[in-house]
Each structure stands twice: as C-alpha cells, then as structure tokens.
Amino acid sequence: MNFFHAIIIAIVEGLTEFLPISSTGHMIIASSLLGIKDDEFTKLFEVVIQLGAILAVVVLYWRKFLVFDKNRFNFYLKLVVAVIPALIAGYLFSDKIDQLLESPLTVGISLLLGGVVLLFVDNWFQKPTIDTDEKMSMFTALRIGFFQCLALIPGVSRSAATIIGGMQQKLTRSQAAEFSFFLAVPTMAAATGYKLLKGRELLMAHPENLKLLLVGNIVAFIVAMAAIKFFIGALKKYGFKMWGYYRIIVGVIIIAAILMGKQL
Template sequence: MTFFQAIIIAIVEGLTEFLPVSSTGHMIIVSSLLGISKDEFTKLFEVVIQLGAILAVVVLYWKKFFVFDKNRMNFYLKLIVAVIPALILGYLFGDKIDTLLESPMTVGVSLFVGGIILLFVDNWFQQPTIDTDEKINIFAALRIGFFQCIALIPGVSRSAASIIGGMQQKLTRNVAAEFSFFLAVPTMAAATGYKLLKGRELLMAHPENLKLLLVGNIVAFVVAMLAIKFFIDSLKKHGFKIWGYYRIVVGLAIIIALLMGYKLEL
C-alpha cells in the first residue's frame, strides 16, 4: 500500500463511517478499484483507521464524554450495555464474518436491500417520544445494541442499523443519530484494539507501516469531522431517502458488474 492509496482509503473511511452507507463496503470496493492487495496489513489498516474517525466523535461531543455530572455515569453505562451484543457476536462469529468480507455479492446485496429499507424508514417511525439521550433507558440502549449487530454483515451500515434501532425505540432522528455516533466509540475502539493486538507482530516486523497508519488516522479524523456535521444537517432537512437511493445505485452497480463477470478482489 502506498501513501496515496492510504490517503484515499482514509478519506473513504472518514466520509462513510457515520453515514448510513457502509464504510466497510466502500473501503472494500475502493481498495479493489485501486488494486490494493488484500494482505494482512491492508486488512489491519482498514480497521485501525477507525480510531481517527471515532476521535472525531469524541472531539465534537467532548462534553458528553468529559464533563462529569450526575448523568455522566449513566451515559457511560448505557454505552457499555449497548456495545455488549456486538462484542459477543463479533467474537463468536469472527471467522464467519471474515468469510463474508471476501464476498463482493454480499456487499452488493446488502447495500441494495439496505437502500430499499432507508426509503421507508422515515414513514415507519413518525411519533418519537425521546428527544434527548438522557431519556434513553438501559433496556432501550441494549435493544439498539442488538440492532447494531446486523452491521456485522458486510455492506450493512453500522450507522444505519443503530440509528434505525434508535428510531424503533422512539428516539427522534437526531438523537438516534447522535447515540449511534456515541456507540461507535466503544464499538470501534474495541474492534481496533483487538486488531492491533492480533497484528502487533506484523507492525513490529515492518515499522514503516506505522507511518501509513498515522497518516490514515489523521486523514480519517479530519474528514469524519466534516462528514458528521454534514450528515446531521442532511438528516434534519432530507431524512434518509437520499441515502437510500444512493445505496440502491451503488448496490445495483456492484451486482450487475459481478453478473457481467467483472472481478472484485476482496
């Protein structure tokens, strides 16, 4: 992987991590188009640059994480409870998930089906009652965590799954989106930490790869800061339909390309 390729992948991560379009699916597609070999470092890189993206959430919402008051411990508890299902299922089915990551058709179908769902989400949940994250109870947080687990399937957006889960629990669109951002912090921190632990020998053997990781995280951080602000504004004005159409187009393009014999090396 070259520095140019690392920057492109990091831009894709920063742009798509918090949008309901599947960052994993997009990184897989772009990596293939750039001709990046799917070696162990590339797989590690695509996970570890999530650190930059989650740092953007921490910076933008720093008061939620660092200003301590009577509600702060309850906030942390809800995030811990919500992340548990993904940690357990990710650990138990890690090998099967890795196998699905090698299936471009899975990515295409997931993008297409998810797009159709997003076209109707705004009509499904029209009477929200929870307009601040303080009103989310522990059981609602746990249910949102189970929705997030759907995103273990490549092409299913973690952001979309958890936001829909939040709306199903009577959260407003904005509160569901923000809780999804907050939930990304422990979820992706755990995934990144686990990947770094497994890949520590690879990094020690090739220390030059640390420079790529540093650059990738910086780029992902900056781009994610902009993407989060853009998404919140877009959600207020347009809802989810625009993202549904986008997913349908991308998903169809992948499916058609595969059926025509084009090879996506994942």
C-alpha cells in the same frame, strides 16, 4: 499499500463512517479497485483507521464525553450496555466476518437491500418520544445494541443499523443519529484494539506500516469531522431517502459488475 492508497482509503472511511451507507463496504470496494484487497495489512488498516474517525466524535461532542456531571455515569453505562451484543457476536463469529470482508458481492447485496429499507424508514416511525439520552432506559440501549450486530455483515452499515434501531425504540431521528455516533466510540475502540492485538506480528515485521496507520487515522479524523456536521443537517432536512437511493444505485452497479465478470 503505499501512502497514496492509505490516503484514499482513509478519505473513504472518514466520509462514510457516520453515513448510513457502510464505511466497511465502501473500503472493501475501494481497496479492490486499488488492487490491494488481498494485502493482509490492508485488512488491518481498514479497521484501525476507524479509530481516527471516532475520535472526531469525541472532539465534536467533548462535553458529552469529558465533562462529568450527575448524568454522565448513566450515559457511559448505556454505551457499555449497548456495545456488549456486538462485542460478543464479533468475537464468536470473527472468522466468518473476516470471510465476508473479502466478498464484494455481499457488500453489493447488503447495500441494495439496505437502500430499499431506507426508502421507507421515515414513514415507519412517526411518533418519537425520546429526544435526549437521559430519557433512554438501559433496556432501550441494549436493544439498540442488538441492532448494531446487523452491521457485522459488510455493507449493512453500523450507522444505519443503530439509527434505525434507535428510531424503532422511539428516539427522534437526530437523537438516534447522535447515540449512533456515541456508540461508535466504544465499538470501534474495541474493534481496533482487537485487530491490533491480532495483527501485532504483522506490524512488528513491517514497522514502516505504522506510518501508514498514522497518516490514515489523521486523514480519517479530519474528513469525519466534516462528514458528521453535514450528516446531522442533511438528516434533519431530508431524512433517509437520499441515502436509500444512493445505496440502491451503488449496490446495483456492484452486483452488475460482478455478474459481468468484473473483478472487484
């Protein structure tokens, strides 16, 4: 991986992390097209630069995270409760997840099936009752956390899984999206820490890769800032259908390319 590769992958991450189209899936395809999919550092890079993207959430919603009031402890506790299922599942199935991360076919199928789901989501949940995180119960947060486990499959999309999970639990579209953003912070922070711990020998052997990680995180942060603002506005105005069509088109292209013998 060189700096050009790092910037391209980071742009892909920043654009897709908070959209319901799977950042991991898009990074897998991007790294395949760039010819760096089999590089061990690439696999570490794709996880660690998500830290830059989630820092965009902390900056944009800094009052939510950094200004303490009587409701803040419950907010933090709900995030902790919601992240537990994915942490446990991610630890138990770590090796299997790593195998799936090398499969563009898995990405294509997940994008296609998830796209079909997004075409109908807006019609499934018509009567939301929860428009603030204060109205959420701990049990509601936990159930959204179980939905997040689906995103351990590349191509599913953590954002899509948690937003749909939130809407299924009676959250409004915008509140489900915001809680999905908030939940990304502990989830991705834990994933980044775990990946860095596992890859510490790789970084120690090639310290120049730290520069690539720094650049990648900065680029992902800047791009994610714009993507979050765009997504909230688009979601309120258009719902999920546009993302459903996008996923179906990309999924079909990936599957067709693989069936035609193209190397992804």
